Amino acid sequence: MVQLKQIKLLTTEYNQFILITEQVMGLVRESNIKNGMVHVITKHTTTGITVNESLECLESDIEEFLTRLVPEHLPYAHARMLPDYGSTAGNPTGHLKAHLTGNHCHFVISDGDVLKGDAQDIYFCEFDGPAQRTVLVQVIGE
Template sequence: MPGRGTRDITADIAAVVSDSGVGTGLCHVFCRHTSASLVICENADPEVRDDMERFLSRLVPDGDPMFRHDAEGPDDMPAHVRSMLTQSGLSLPVTGGRLLTGTWQGVFLYEHRSGSHDRRVVVTVMGEAGGA
């Protein structure tokens, strides 16, 4: 990720589900990092994600003197707190061999650090075989 913000990973997850051969079951998505997270959010209007970022910036500001853990800079501990306030794992239904999300829902990887980082997400699909 190029820095703080969200990246839509819905299509990537849907492709894993489609390739899995699972018809009915669950898709679990897990973020392997302590300063990035996963969110299900509206995918139609990017202002929703911008508003979320403005809210978290106000709630957990970079450089807050309350935080002692700043080994990697002023956004270090705030990124950890933001990750704790959001989610590291999501479970999503699989129906008819497809990821079942709402009309306006997308799954986003949310980078909480201001600098660029390489992020990894694990997608596990479990259930009964069958397709669309």
């Protein structure tokens, strides 16, 4: 059986980390799939999905790390007029940060439980907000 669900988010900041672990776990429970996989994928190229320990100090460290790797003030090639879009691209750092975090994660489902470490939480990462965002959650199994 395959079930596709969505998590809708309205982000409130330019860069933001949002825990979605409980929403994903709830969708897995609702699916009634006992053994299989859950796939979590963002639909946006300036957002990420990552797994880490949910500590405020660690979130701050990750944000600072990404800011050092991808500073706002550099002259990025993407920050220019894009005739196809009819506007100026102003989000090169969002694309680059999303490239570093990745856009998905996967977990095994066994006996109805998502098998993850005690300190593993799922984050939706916003790098070009605020915006309306969609995360796909596909539960596959029996």
